[in-house]
Amino acid sequence: MKNRITEILKTTYPLVQGPMRFITLGEMAAMVSKSGGFGQIAASSLPGDRLRLEIEKAKSITDRPVGVNIPVYRPNAEEALEIAIEMGIQTVTTSAGSPFKLIDKIKEAGMKVVHKVSSVRMALKAQDAGVDAVIATGYEAGGHIGQDETTTLCLIPQLVDALEIPVVAAGGVGDARGLIAAFALGAEGVEMGTRFVATHECPAAGYFKQALINAPENATVVLGKKMPLRVLRNQKTDKITDRTREVSSGKTEVEDVQEGDADSTIMSSGQIAAMIKDRKAVSEVFPEMMNDAVRITTRLHDLFAK
Numbered sequence: 001m002k003n004r005i006t007e008i009l010k011t012t013y014p015l016v017q018g019p020m021r022f023i024t025l026g027e028m029a030a031m032v033s034k035s036g037g038f039g040q041i042a043a044s045s046l047p048g049d050r051l052r053l054e055i056e057k058a059k060s061i062t063d064r065p066v067g068v069n070i071p072v073y074r075p076n077a078e079e080a081l082e083i084a085i086e087m088g089i090q091t092v093t094t095s096a097g098s099p100f101k102l103i104d105k106i107k108e109a110g111m112k113v114v115h116k117v118s119s120v121r122m123a124l125k126a127q128d129a130g131v132d133a134v135i136a137t138g139y140e141a142g143g144h145i146g147q148d149e150t151t152t153l154c155l156i157p158q159l160v161d162a163l164e165i166p167v168v169a170a171g172g173v174g175d176a177r178g179l180i181a182a183f184a185l186g187a188e189g190v191e192m193g194t195r196f197v198a199t200h201e202c203p204a205a206g207y208f209k210q211a212l213i214n215a216p217e218n219a220t221v222v223l224g225k226k227m228p229l230r231v232l233r234n235q236k237t238d239k240i241t242d243r244t245r246e247v248s249s250g251k252t253e254v255e256d257v258q259e260g261d262a263d264s265t266i267m268s269s270g271q272i273a274a275m276i277k278d279r280k281a282v283s284e285v286f287p288e289m290m291n292d293a294v295r296i297t298t299r300l301h302d303l304f305a306k
């Protein structure tokens, strides 16, 4: 498949692995890129030398493009960008802050940048700043979500109508059905986070993966007001009486996988957790979706076009 997103990302598929703090590092990002999608290293809170190491690791596994995600509000944002430039990363994604802060440096380096948004207002600003595309995060997504509570189904078509740059849909996509739905709304790509937690190679804690697989349809809850975070509901979240209080996700990071448990840890997750019933290999996720998408489009063609 070729479209504006595969051109920007230089990938086989217009499918993006969502960056996940302390979880998606060099190895996982490289495996996704090797399978045809766009793998991303989450730079959030990673010390500079660790980020360098993870980029090197990714490069030793694949020569396909791997991205680096830089949350703009984090103190390490500028340093992460400098390292990404120095190490020859071709595309970065920015999130949680204004792309204006980093765009000059990104463009001077000749890189592409895709910015994460959750509203038409934010997306128009990002387009004005000069980003190449946006990733639109709907309210059902895992991790940080928009204050406006707009769902993927409502957000994508509004963005597609308002913008000239292409839109990648994030939030609520777990398989080919979500992929086709997003494309029907006008998206030119899809980003998935939660689905990738429940993969064999994902370095998240085993209890986190199992909690996702066990999750019923009402498994998630949103905590925080200024920077809302969608997480799995558990004993820890049930004890939080003020759900407007800001929280950050817990110790699910690689080095601390043995710490904590499914009752006492804050685990970011999207509503799509309820549809995830098995662990897959990272390399299977995107190719399988693309195959299934062909079957769905044939069925839809038979239904609508005959």
Ligand SMILES: Cc1cc2nc3c(=O)[nH]c(=O)nc-3n(C[C@H](O)[C@H](O)[C@H](O)COP(=O)(O)O)c2cc1C
Pocket (backbone or CB within 6 Å): 017, 018, 019, 020, 021, 022, 023, 042, 044, 069, 071, 095, 116, 137, 140, 141, 142, 143, 144, 170, 171, 172, 173, 191, 192, 193, 194, 195, 197, 267, 268, 269, 270, 271, 272
């Ligand atoms: C555990 C977890 C951690 C995340 N960490 C980040 C992050 O560091 N930076 C970021 O831009 N998005 C982060 N996200 C959001 C994902 O990149 C992705 O946009 C989102 O998961 C898509 O929605 P889905 O969960 O329905 O697939 C995180 C999501 C999860 C589930």
